[in-house]
Amino acid sequence: MRTIDFVAKEMGRRKWKAAAGISCILLGISIFVAAQTTNEALYEKTKEQLLRFGANIIVQPKDEPFDAYSGSPGGSATLPEIYVNRIQNIEHSGMLVAVSPKLYERFEVGDVNLLVVGVTDDERQAKPWWMINKMVVTDEFPRGKQVLLGHYAGAHLGAVSPIKLDGETFAVTGVLDETGSADDFAAFVPLDVLQELTDNRRMVNLIEVSTSCIACPEMNLYDFVDEIDAALPDDAKVIAVKQIAEAQMGTLTKIGDFTRIISIVVLCLGAFLMMNYMSSSVSERRREIGILLAIGMDAGKIYKVFISKALILGVVGGLVGYAVGTLISMVAGPQIADTPVSPIFQLLPYSVVISTVICVISSILPARRATRLDPVEALREV
Amino acid sequence: MIEVKNITKTYGNIEVLKDVSLEIKNGDFISIVGPSGSGKTTLLNVVAGLLTPTEGEVMVDGVSLYKLSLKQRIAFRRKSFGFIFQTFNLLSYLTAIENVEIPLYLAGAKSADQKLVAKELLDRVGLKERLSHLPSELSIGEQQRVAIARALANNASVLLADEPTGNLDTKTGEEFMREIKRLNTEGVTVLLVTHDVEMAKFANRQVRIIDGRLVS
Ligand SMILES: Nc1ncnc2c1ncn2[C@@H]1O[C@H](COP(=O)(O)OP(=O)(O)OP(=O)(O)O)[C@@H](O)[C@H]1O
Ligand SMILES: [Mg+2]
Numbered sequence: 001m002r003t004i005d006f007v008a009k010e011m012g013r014r015k016w017k018a019a020a021g022i023s024c025i026l027l028g029i030s031i032f033v034a035a036q037t038t039n040e041a042l043y044e045k046t047k048e049q050l051l052r053f054g055a056n057i058i059v060q061p062k063d064e065p066f067d068a069y070s071g072s073p074g075g076s077a078t079l080p081e082i083y084v085n086r087i088q089n090i091e092h093s094g095m096l097v098a099v100s101p102k103l104y105e106r107f108e109v110g111d112v113n114l115l116v117v118g119v120t121d122d123e124r125q126a127k128p129w130w131m132i133n134k135m136v137v138t139d140e141f142p143r144g145k146q147v148l149l150g151h152y153a154g155a156h157l158g159a160v161s162p163i164k165l166d167g168e169t170f171a172v173t174g175v176l177d178e179t180g181s182a183d184d185f186a187a188f189v190p191l192d193v194l195q196e197l198t199d200n201r202r203m204v205n206l207i208e209v210s211t212s213c214i215a216c217p218e219m220n221l222y223d224f225v226d227e228i229d230a231a232l233p234d235d236a237k238v239i240a241v242k243q244i245a246e247a248q249m250g251t252l253t254k255i256g257d258f259t260r261i262i263s264i265v266v267l268c269l270g271a272f273l274m275m276n277y278m279s280s281s282v283s284e285r286r287r288e289i290g291i292l293l294a295i296g297m298d299a300g301k302i303y304k305v306f307i308s309k310a311l312i313l314g315v316v317g318g319l320v321g322y323a324v325g326t327l328i329s330m331v332a333g334p335q336i337a338d339t340p341v342s343p344i345f346q347l348l349p350y351s352v353v354i355s356t357v358i359c360v361i362s363s364i365l366p367a368r369r370a371t372r373l374d375p376v377e378a379l380r381e382v
Numbered sequence: 383m384i385e386v387k388n389i390t391k392t393y394g395n396i397e398v399l400k401d402v403s404l405e406i407k408n409g410d411f412i413s414i415v416g417p418s419g420s421g422k423t424t425l426l427n428v429v430a431g432l433l434t435p436t437e438g439e440v441m442v443d444g445v446s447l448y449k450l451s452l453k454q455r456i457a458f459r460r461k462s463f464g465f466i467f468q469t470f471n472l473l474s475y476l477t478a479i480e481n482v483e484i485p486l487y488l489a490g491a492k493s494a495d496q497k498l499v500a501k502e503l504l505d506r507v508g509l510k511e512r513l514s515h516l517p518s519e520l521s522i523g524e525q526q527r528v529a530i531a532r533a534l535a536n537n538a539s540v541l542l543a544d545e546p547t548g549n550l551d552t553k554t555g556e557e558f559m560r561e562i563k564r565l566n567t568e569g570v571t572v573l574l575v576t577h578d579v580e581m582a583k584f585a586n587r588q589v590r591i592i593d594g595r596l597v598s
Pocket of ligand 2: 423424
């Protein structure tokens with residue numbers, strides 16, 4: 001018999017007791033895993049939504065309000081289109097994904113007041129999520145007198161019949177799938193065509209700039225803003241959309257903090273329950289410990305037995321806790337976070353290690369109590 | 383040889399043992415008899431190195447037990463003494479053979495050796511057929527015989543038994559005592575506490591204790 005056999009036999013033949021011990025740590029670990037897993041899913045979802053927002057820098061005429069809700073400028077002031085070239089020539093232009101100039105105009109089409117947006121090819125880079133029947137937009141991108149309709153605009157106007165804008169006929173190339181953004185209600189035509197049509201030659205209302213990173217270590221969003229600002233004359237205003245991003249990221253951070261606090265609280269609770277469990281097993285087994293002390297079990301062996309038991313409880317509790325926590329988050333997560341939750345395998349070693357450490361630490365004091373038991377007192381009790 | 387020298391044990395101002403002296407030679411079989419509350423268990427515990435006396439000392443083969451550190455005393459108990467108590471001697475979740483392996487495990491013996499020795503000892507006390515029975519599957523008499531086997535596992539030279547027949551009927555008690563007697567004739571020193579005069583008769587020497595004082 002080795003220490004591990006001794007402990008394993010005890011646990012094996014007192015299964016309910018062992019299960020009670022495991023459940024003490026299981027509770028904490030599974031809530032910890034569930035919270036982390038759900039939080040991660042929530043984080044990923046929000047990040048994806050942030051990326052969906054598209055541009056992270058907006059260039060627009062000074063003194064013009066930006067309508068963050070519709071993603072379009074509030075007024076009709078314009079900037080020279082040539083600013084696009086200046087932006088494309090900044091020092092770190094390599095990190096720019098798209099520089100997409102836009103012109104906005106409203107037209108009455110039938111009974112619909114349609115927002116028509118003039119765009120260049122860069123719009124496709126800026127909006128990789130634009131799909132038609134789940135396929136990336138290619139030939140449907142409007143050229144010449146063509147128009148691409150947003151989802152609801154298409155639903156209203158009919159996808160096939162050409163539409164008339166200011167007397168000019170535009171063939172419909174396609175209707176975008178729903179994007180969940182203001183794009184759903186707009187129509188897209190080539191920028192130069194709209195400029196011609198509205199007598200705004202070489203002018204734009206807005207330039208959207210997408211960078212490949214919102215918070216890269218070498219270059220954060222505000223560095224891009226500064227570079228672009230320096231490259232443009234005073235009549236242009238450069239805004240980091242990060243204000244919006246930060247607001248959302250701030251919520252995420254708060255949820256993250258909440259998750260951490262919950263995790264710490266439940267893990268402390270687990271430690272408390274474990275300590276209580278170990279302690280009560282010392283009290284319940286005074287007689288047995290008394291015999292073992294009398295026949296020559298020393299403090300070293302007692303610690304070894306307790307720590308071995310803690311290791312077994314910890315490892316099993318960590319494994320089962322991971323499984324239970326993951327299951328909880330996969331079942332309850334979609335209801336809380338409104339997003340599918342997938343297991344985080346990297347959490348498995350963490351939950352095993354945390355569980356084991358908690359169990360071992362919680363066993364030290366009870367083990368110490370066992371070593372200090374007076375065998376004469378313990379043996380007197382029957 | 384165990385020399386108990388002028389032991390006094392007091393709890394508060396109650397003297398439970400009063401200037402007790404006793405010499406136990408190797409191979410002796412001594413029974414301590416006396417009424418309930420007379421101090422039998424207390425004396426046995428002092429001899430066993432479990433209870434520090436208020437005055438006096440216990441010498442075992444020239445070693446003063448209570449001058450050893452706690453750790454040394456535990457190690458001394460492990461290798462020199464075998465214990466048999468009145469009830470609940472055995473760990474309920476271990477089989478007979480596993481219970482006998484315990485002292486060997488505590489002494490750091492190899493697993494294979496533990497099994498071998500434990501088997502042999504159980505054979506010696508007539509429990510060859512009961513190796514993998516749990517205590518709950520054994521009669522009280524059989525449990526006490528497992529306790530004998532366990533007490534002998536580390537080749538203890540001294541057996542200390544506190545009312546080992548207290549829970550046995552007369553017939554089983556006598557069987558048990560014959561077993562102890564046989565071990566004594568094989569060289570094991572026995573110190574037996576009992577208030578049963580019949581059982582005490584198995585000893586070579588009887589010591590009476592009344593009110594914490596030896597009379598004999
Ligand atoms: N820890 C203690 N505190 C106070 N008094 C004690 C303590 N332990 C034992 N005593 C007292 O010492 C006396 C002797 O006790 P002991 O257990 O040695 O008697 P005993 O002869 O073994 O009796 P029995 O035959 O009933 O087992 C008793 O009066 C008991 O109440
Ligand atoms: Mg007694």
